[in-house]
Amino acid sequence: TRAFNFSAGPAALPEPVLRQVQEELLEWRGERASVMEVSHRGKAFVACAAEAERDLRELAGVPDDYAVLFLQGGATLLAALLPMNLAGPEAGADYVLTGHWGEKALDNARVSLRARVAASAKADGYDHVPDPAGWDLDPDAAYVHITSNETIHGVEFRQVPDTGDVPLVVDASSNLLSEPLDVRRFGVIYGGAQKNLGPSGLAVAIVRRDLLGRHGRLLPPIFELLNQVKNDSMFNTPPTFAWYVLGLVLKWMKAEGGLAALGERNRRKAERLYAVIDGSGGFYRNPVRPEARSRMNVPFTLPDPALDPVFLKEAEAASLVGLKGHRAVGGMRASIYNAMPEAGVAALADFMADFARRHG
Numbered sequence: 609t610r611a612f613n614f615s616a617g618p619a620a621l622p623e624p625v626l627r628q629v630q631e632e633l634l635e636w637r638g639e640r641a642s643v644m645e646v647s648h649r650g651k652a653f654v655a656c657a658a659e660a661e662r663d664l665r666e667l668a669g670v671p672d673d674y675a676v677l678f679l680q681g682g683a684t685l686l687a688a689l690l691p692m693n694l695a696g697p698e699a700g701a702d703y704v705l706t707g708h709w710g711e712k713a714l715d716n717a718r719v720s721l722r723a724r725v726a727a728s729a730k731a732d733g734y735d736h737v738p739d740p741a742g743w744d745l746d747p748d749a750a751y752v753h754i755t756s757n758e759t760i761h762g763v764e765f766r767q768v769p770d771t772g773d774v775p776l777v778v779d780a781s782s783n784l785l786s787e788p789l790d791v792r793r794f795g796v797i798y799g800g801a802q803k804n805l806g807p808s809g810l811a812v813a814i815v816r817r818d819l820l821g822r823h824g825r826l827l828p829p830i831f832e833l834l835n836q837v838k839n840d841s842m843f844n845t846p847p848t849f850a851w852y853v854l855g856l857v858l859k860w861m862k863a864e865g866g867l868a869a870l871g872e873r874n875r876r877k878a879e880r881l882y883a884v885i886d887g888s889g890g891f892y893r894n895p896v897r898p899e900a901r902s903r904m905n906v907p908f909t910l911p912d913p914a915l916d917p918v919f920l921k922e923a924e925a926a927s928l929v930g931l932k933g934h935r936a937v938g939g940m941r942a943s944i945y946n947a948m949p950e951a952g953v954a955a956l957a958d959f960m961a962d963f964a965r966r967h968g
């Protein structure tokens with residue numbers, strides 16, 4: 609039987625989606641073949657791809673002047689491609705660091721333009737979001753980059769910072785479509801699909817169209833995001849199976865009540881886990897300041913690292929898997945994306961309370 613899967617990504621998918629995939633695996637939409645075996649340029653797949661885009665636009669309220677791209681290469685490739693697509697080599701770009709993935713995005717930008725750190729919480733062990741009033745922003749920067757949810761450190765922006773006329777570029781890999789958002793506040797929203805939206809192998813980018821094609825660089829055509837916009841993300845062969853599954857996840861999200869309902873559910877799930885941590889008399893600890901605690905990834909430590917393997921073993925026996933923390937911060941991490949049901953979080957919360965009683 610399936611366990612409750614708290615993996616940070618690739619992560620749990622909604623069970624009804626997996627069942628539909630199973631049902632359609634051999635024969636899809638009258639094609640007498642699986643979705644993996646038909647041309648991405650054929651009628652059936654083109655319709656399926658367009659449907660996914662329509663559903664994403666509807667769910668997130670994406671205006672027409674934004675393109676929606678479905679791409680290979682994950683969030684990491686986009687972290688490298690966006691800088692070269694948004695500005696020339698002489699331009700500046702401001703990076704706000706709230707964890708590991710912001711640092712990686714900066715590393716990937718530095719070769720393409722003058723990327724600099726406008727604010728960082730590194731000195732405090734990435735336990736908060738620096739107050740935007742104190743950010744050292746360059747008004748001439750091509751963009752400001754943030755990571756809306758740091759998957760490893762468990763730090764989430766709870767408000768969209770105001771960067772004036774400078775477009776905000778956000779790596780939203782681990783909180784994309786987990787609550788309602790105002791797309792117009794952003795220049796680019798991008799992320800890997802493998803947490804909230806579908807299988808790995810696919811990344812999504814929502815890009816204000818006027819930001820593309822102005823960099824003046826000579827790029828290999830496959831690096832030029834405008835080519836993907838002009839070709840409906842089919843400049844080359846897209847990851848068709850991942851795109852199809854993402855489409856099913858979007859339909860599931862609509863059926864669940866859309867982003868408002870999912871956002872409420874996600875808030876309740878996170879509150880439940882933080883309540884167990886804070887109510888454990890110091891047995892469990894989460895290092896993040898309460899106002900920046902992630903609703904998606906809840907890292908926590910036990911009083912003694914020697915208890916970690918015991919916790920993991922007992923959790924697994926209770927059908928709670930994927931809880932081992934990232935090696936950079938140690939301890940445990942419960943990732944509770946859209947597809948994690950409230951029953952899974954309740955089971956984990958009960959297990960944690962019981963474990964603390966027995967080992968505290």
Ligand code: PLP
Nearest residue numbers: 682683684709759779781782800
């Ligand atoms: N950004 C964030 C916030 C992430 O959590 C991850 C992966 O976990 C990445 C970027 C890298 O994503 P990918 O492996 O799709 O390149």
